[in-house]
Amino acid sequence: MSADLDRPAGTSGVGRAPAVPGPAHRPVPARSRSVGDLVHSDRQHLWHPYASTTTPATVHVVRDAEGAQLNLEWLDADGATHRGWVVDAMASWWCMLHGYRHPVIVEALERQAAELPHVMFGGLTHEPAIRLGELLAQLAPGDLNRVFLADSGSVSVEVALKMARQYDIALSRKQGGRRSPRTRIAALRGAYHGDTLGAMSVSDPDTGMHAMYAGAIPPQVFLPRPPVWDALPDEVTAWVDDATGRLRAVRDEVCAVIVEPVLQGAGGMYAWSPRALTALREVTHELGMLLIADEIATGFGRTGEMWGCDHAGVVPDIMTVGKSMTGGSLTQAAVIATEDVAHTVSEYTGALMHGPTFMGNPLACAASLASIGLLRDDGWLHGVATVHDAFVEQAARFAGAPGVRDFRVCGASATLEFFRNVDIALATRIGLEHGVWFRPFGRMVYSLPPYICSRDDIARICSAMSAIAEQMLPR
Template sequence: MSTQLDHEANVAGRGLTGDAAASGGAASARVLSGRSARELLASDQAHLWHPYASTTTPTPVHLVRDANRTLLDLEWLDSEGTTHRQWVVDAMASWWCMLHGYRNPVIVEALRRQAAELPHVMFGGLTHEPAIELGEVLAELAPADLNRVFLADSGSVSVEVALKMARQYDIALTRRSGTGRSPRTKIAALFGAYHGDTLGAMSVSDPVTGMHAMYAGAIPQQPFLRRPPVWDAGSDEVDAWIDEVDDQLCAARDEVCAVIVEPILQGAGGMYAWSPAALAGLRRITRNLDMLLIADEIATGFGRTGQLWGCDHARVVPDIMTVGKAMTGGSLTQAAVIATEQVAGTISEYTGALMHGPTFMGNPLACAASLASIALLRHGGWREQVNRVNRAFIEHGRGLNEMPGVTQFRVCGASASLEFDQPVSIPVATSIGLEHGVWFRPFGRLVYSLPPYVCTDDEIARICAAMAAIAEATGQ
């Protein structure tokens, strides 16, 4: 399968074929039913509960009629009940996962073939070729020594599995040592972190500025390390942070078994790019204290920061790595936890099985999509694409830092964020974005973009112009 997909990736590249290519990506709209937008949106409001939303005072939602390459065909009602319909650039890549754009023909064909052969089978006691090939590919792409792949359903689930691995590994170490010491159960994390919405993932997400404060009494209490210095911080500042973290973890060495970080770029915690030298220092500390380092590469992996993995910026190899989001090219949900043989072998020898088994683990459809997406990355010039998007953000974002109310405009790889000195109104920012032909989903004080890698320079320019318009309205 992988050989065929590699060939197709070379042929199809980033693109579309036939009518879609001829129309520049905005293929003619495909109406899925005869129901009007008004009818569908009314039913949505009556029955569906959207993420991070209230059912009694819901924020407006927009109906997706079609999607192609970097564009969404949206239909919505304004405050006066007038219907609007427009093709817009998806600045969010559907929460950062749609790397190759919508309806990529290589991924679509991989899904079609797999659906006709084996859409799903349980992974307990069974296996299949797409999962085996995906395991081979991930082990090959992962940093050195990471070669044991556990397939999961979603990013949050992969973080849960990684946390369980870390704790079970420490139990195994205590049994191996025979010293009778108590297993270490705490996982240290960074302030500003976001690792998911399940209970374990919430416990290692920022306890102050995160989205989980109301669950504080129900989740484990974990130690947090001060947010590292920024990307280009001086050596004195980085060294001071490393010394502080060393002291904190030394003091907690009897209870902390692992540290989890989003390498180089904290995502939903504020789009914060931090120092590679700080990550390298943290890796040295965890080795010295016999703590595992867990790299959450769900958002940063597969090239988003300009390197294949965020850890690559610091030439760091973690003990456990989680990946997800872009793994299937945004077509289906799938994630993975990749561990060293040392971690996997110690757990297995001294504690037996890893006690986790999602129903849809190793789903063949998702595995086929992941293989197709990774083939596109490997043979479609992802590094050149990311560098091009990066340059376009820098060029077209000039002047955003000087706009009223803006505290900082940041670019990291194929991502850009505009931070304000006050919270951003989601409805206002969304409306202004649509006026400029761009779909945003702001949060907190940020309007940000992690677009598909196949965005053109003109589309990045449109995203930056929409950011400027939001800044102009917000800063008044």
């Protein structure tokens, strides 16, 4: 059984169907190949993230997208076709802040593509990159003003780690070689910083996804996970004393500490105490270590402040940004450092040894300028507050629910955590039946939706979470 893509919600596929009305003004997109043909070819040729090729999970074909919605088509276990508009609770892995096909970003891309879609950044420059550097330096906290453009979040973390190591080598040379350079990095338990080798080395080695690569990555220092956001002062003090003692013990080895400010993302959607971050900034100053803030997921308003660091009133020495920088239209990231870091590295070691082919891509820079302009001009705080308040209003439905460990909200994000692992295929199917796209992992069904979501969108997301919780009841 199948249904037309523009058929009213509630009539698509078999069984319970998505109930999100699609954009009325959009034409029906052409379909040159059937969903069955596409899924078959996908399984023959593509390798999806965090997926097996021998036991592939169900894939859902995106036929169209607009605003906070995706138009999906997929096959169920019996081979029946389903299709319909659903709310994207994931904002395409947290990057689609303004929703899909925002006209300002689309126009910026079209204009830049007609003028200069790409040029190497080695020895050359261009106005979109220069304007983006100026804008990021204006928005970054404190005296962060030197921008290195990268092409993904993981790459920006790699650059930040290399920058910190090279900075300490430069300091050692500046001091006449009286001490050996410090080359290790300290990170937090529960952290996730990316999937490349350096980024893996500072992600949690036990609960993370990278245990099989342990022999290929440098061993780093890990501090205990900080207390929760609203922890009592005594809990924070105890953690600070412990972390300080651990860092003092390795002060001759560690050159920098890297954290996801106040919200750990793929490591568990864990909101932690801003007071702990304030104290960590103080101890890194005391020990002469750099503080690296990984704001790839937390930046551009996601936690309720422009930067996660703003909750603690701290300024890092190096900051990475990415994900939502282009409004989800292209891949781009950046590393922003203080002038002291940039000058010291350059003065005593020469060039920073990194140079991605697509660094400073003009198309991506144009998209970033458009996306950040929308954040500045349209009052991002209102959208984040609307999403946050709507999630808080829905929290009561999960209080004391059997099998539910916690429902927590931080800025424009919400996480429903269970006592046991989620059946991902089942949770995904239930979400779609309620008109919502989720990407659960571990014990969590979570949402970091576009900032343009309405209260009705958030109510729908939470209704879908509630339906999943019903299926997760202890047996």
